[in-house]
Amino acid sequence: MIILVVGAALLLLKLARNAFSKDFDVKRSLGVSMICIVFLFHPTMTLESLNSFKCSQVDADDFRMTKHMEYTCYSADHILWVVLLGFPLLLVWVIGLP
Numbered sequence: 001m002i003i004l005v006v007g008a009a010l011l012l013l014k015l016a017r018n019a020f021s022k023d024f025d026v027k028r029s030l031g032v033s034m035i036c037i038v039f040l041f042h043p044t045m046t047l048e049s050l051n052s053f054k055c056s057q058v059d060a061d062d063f064r065m066t067k068h069m070e071y072t073c074y075s076a077d078h079i080l081w082v083v084l085l086g087f088p089l090l091l092v093w094v095i096g097l098p
Contacts (some may be wrong), residue, residue: 004040038097045093052086 015029054066055073063073071077 042093042097045089049086049089049094052081052089 011033051067052065055063056066056069058064058069065071065073065078065081068081071081
């Protein structure tokens with residue numbers, strides 16, 4: 001976490017110094033910043049999208065979502081989580097982005 005904060009501070013200092021130069025390109029800097037932000041969040045979003053498919057066995061015949069134990073696996077609520085959150089994140093963020 002400290003490395004991330006130091007890196008962000010150095011990046012901000014560099015951007016501030018470049019902002020006063022004549023050849024500063026705002027579009028390019030924003031594009032590079034957005035790519036960095038996307039790849040910083042990529043591992044976390046991948047893990048969260050895959051967690052919607054992960055179930056744990058609680059009893060002999062009772063499977064629950066590992067992340068949200070109040071939902072029974074393959075029930076209507078679980079299918080709703082998977083269809084509305086799991087698959088779109090998996091397709092767009094995990095497979096589509098890189």
